[in-house]
Amino acid sequence: MYIVFEGIDGAGKSTQIQLLKQWLEDNGFRVETLVEPTDSEVGKLIRKILQRPDATTDNVQKTLGLLFAADRMLIMDKLEDKSKIIISDRSFISSLAYQEPVDWIEVLNKYAKKPDLLVLLDLDVKKSVARTSGEDTFENEEFLIGVKDNYLKLAKNYTSEIIDANNGVNKVSSDIKKVIAPYLGICPDCIQ
Numbered sequence: 001m002y003i004v005f006e007g008i009d010g011a012g013k014s015t016q017i018q019l020l021k022q023w024l025e026d027n028g029f030r031v032e033t034l035v036e037p038t039d040s041e042v043g044k045l046i047r048k049i050l051q052r053p054d055a056t057t058d059n060v061q062k063t064l065g066l067l068f069a070a071d072r073m074l075i076m077d078k079l080e081d082k083s084k085i086i087i088s089d090r091s092f093i094s095s096l097a098y099q100e101p102v103d104w105i106e107v108l109n110k111y112a113k114k115p116d117l118l119v120l121l122d123l124d125v126k127k128s129v130a131r132t133s134g135e136d137t138f139e140n141e142e143f144l145i146g147v148k149d150n151y152l153k154l155a156k157n158y159t160s161e162i163i164d165a166n167n168g169v170n171k172v173s174s175d176i177k178k179v180i181a182p183y184l185g186i187c188p189d190c191i192q
């Protein structure tokens, strides 16, 4: 099963993925976690470009769209492993939410794997900005308002669960376990 966590910067994806991984392993599942952008050469280049002051401008966004799609192709084989639950911190859905134009981003990601389940951590933009360093140019209120809105629209196109990420870490974690349990045949009463 391929589960993708999405959400604006600082939504709590990496925190929640670690907690979910531990819980699934405690329940006997084999789990592998992935992160996009990856630590490949392409991913490292992306991380540099994300810090450019002009990162949100049209042509830099198009460049990022190309690089994110290329970086993603490098991990496609890993997503085919059916012996484990694969949990990914971001996917091509991030490109649809952050980059433009959408029709072109869709073409670039034609061969990207669709998730079996999308978990969208929905966080208020002001909280996102407070939680992040501001090092990346995307981490600003005006830009993230649009991204948050895009995510809520995109979630309708996939098997998805939207989680209120404004709550404390433990509440968000138990909300995630509750929605994921039925997909994995875990009995709801076994959730702590």
Ligand SMILES: Nc1ncnc2c1ncn2[C@@H]1O[C@H](COP(=O)(O)OP(=O)(O)OP(=O)(O)O)[C@@H](O)[C@H]1O
Pocket (backbone or CB within 6 Å): 007, 008, 009, 010, 011, 012, 013, 014, 015, 016, 131, 132, 165, 166, 167, 168, 169, 170, 172
């Ligand atoms: N529910 C929460 N309440 C308060 N703070 C939180 C919560 N979840 C995570 N945080 C804190 O917010 C920051 C960002 O969390 P985290 O790295 O898990 O988010 P992320 O979505 O993976 O971020 P990014 O998209 O920037 O990689 C961290 O300092 C983390 O400790």
Ligand SMILES: Cc1cn([C@H]2C[C@H](O)[C@@H](COP(=O)(O)O)O2)c(=O)[nH]c1=O
Pocket (backbone or CB within 6 Å): 009, 010, 036, 037, 050, 068, 090, 091, 092, 093, 094, 095, 096, 098, 099, 136, 138, 139
């Ligand atoms: C995969 C992907 C990511 N992004 C953006 C989203 C974030 O601002 C950064 C990634 O860093 P983080 O550690 O997850 O905060 O890149 C994007 O714009 N498009 C994508 O496809």
